[in-house]
Amino acid sequence: MSPPAVPFRTGLTRGFAQGAFHDIAYVEWGERDSPHVIVCLHGLSRQGRDFDPLAQALAGMGYRVVCPDLVGRGRSGRLRDPEGYGLPQYAADMAMLVAHLGVDSLDWIGTSLGGLTGMVLAGAKGSPIRRFVINDIGPFLPWAPVRAIGARLREAPRLHESLETAEARLRTVHAPFGPLTDAQWRHLTEHSFVPEPAGGFRPHYDPGIGNAFRPGRVYSVSMWPVWDAITCPVLLLRGADSDLLLRETADEMTRRGPRATRIDIPGCGHAPALLDAHQIGIVTDWLGRPE
Template sequence: MNALGRPVEGIPFREGRTQGFARGRFHDLAYVDWGDPDNPHVVVCVHGLSRQGRDFDALAQALVGLGYRVVCPDLPGRGRSGWLTDPELYALPQYVRDMATLLAHLRVEQIDWVGTSLGGLVGMMLAGAENTPVRRLVINDIGPFLPWAPLRAIGTRLREAPPHHHSLATAERRLRTALASFGPLTDAQWRHLTEHSFYPERGGGWRPHYDPNIGVPFAPGRVYNVSMWRDWEAVRCPVLLLRGAESDLLRADTARQMTEQGPKAKLVEIPGCGHAPALLDPDQIRIVTDWLGPAA
């Protein structure tokens, strides 16, 4: 991966697709697939609430260099995946079912999982299931206790996001504000995120890549503290926990508890970031690659 986040020549890159199912209707599940498709050493990288799989381009290519195949899906309602007809389905149970469907589609016996925010919660639930294929788990700035105030703020940002931008330049300015907690990024990195966060409209201009209804579960009056400690205690695999040092969603005391309970995660705090570190910076990527190591 070069400094602009562009694919490096010689690293295979494919766009894949399978189907999920919800309430009597199938929907597309899109993913980006890096590396040798026959490689049994697979890392699955899953994004946060309003993001998509291309956030992991830089990490994916670093992992391919260590001998892995890397699969980066778009959760339903995001990116190239289909939208759900019932907004109430935009919740963890459906996401977990869809990612289980994807894993079956990939036909691999074991995976390592990297999940940012919502993607970390999905990984936690899959890793805690009986007969799980998850061998190792990297959780980026999320935990089994979610305080209501930052959840409400996330919902507010989703509801207030403009549905249309006249240019990519105005879209990028909005993105830089909305995702400021990702930490310091280069202009090239912001442009990479922008190019995959907005899609051109037929009549001109650009729209966000996601279904606005993903914010319905965060509507006023529906957001409370969330406790998932039982799910955390069910995880048995090794866990690397990343925390933005200024994160309000993964509190310092919650992160500390995660190192003491359940799988007893290894904690690494990343300075200069809130929720959640973008995993675009080489030093952040190195934290993940050093922990996973070369594919065995």
């Protein structure tokens, strides 16, 4: 990919779990003192660098854009006991991040798990979230695709001999992201795997994040009361072929709670990658330039 048009910074704050503190790492784009802040949060096995092109575009519009790595992913810390990986911990950590940013209000862009985390925060009393873009996730998750996602995660190789084999795996597992260029796949790969001293490349996440998907633990999830508590404006993005965000669930999301504005993105399943100009434009057009 081409060099960033807007410089970025790396940062750290701290979360707390299981009697210990852990790092919450993030990449930050735009002017540090801009009062117009957007947090972009990634999916289950992903990390904050997925949002580089979108963050660059938003920063160029005048936003301060913060793209964290959830605990257990990327440059963030790992939990001592993987049983702690779950939505309550992720929401608590992101609340700590919001406090660290020192702003009274912000916008939220969340893909998949990042969208679920955003739902929890946006539906909370006194939420600082002003506007919410939720990407291919909703308050009802059918068990079959959840089980399939968990199985792929738990069965993923712990080590790849090269970035080429790692990229081949990524292209297969994340084919529902839609048609991406070779440069886009390589960008995702370079930030999804880290070199091992003895050779090879391992995924940039703690394998323990898959514990929640062990056999007997996967079931349909319903979070409608959380959705109904959200009052801020919401843009709902759905991959037209998504099996995780069902069409009928997306329909219902436009009729209740915040009554989301919905856009289906053709050629994608779970979840649109928000890497190409068209998808980025959908988000930037809805958010508009900061006032």
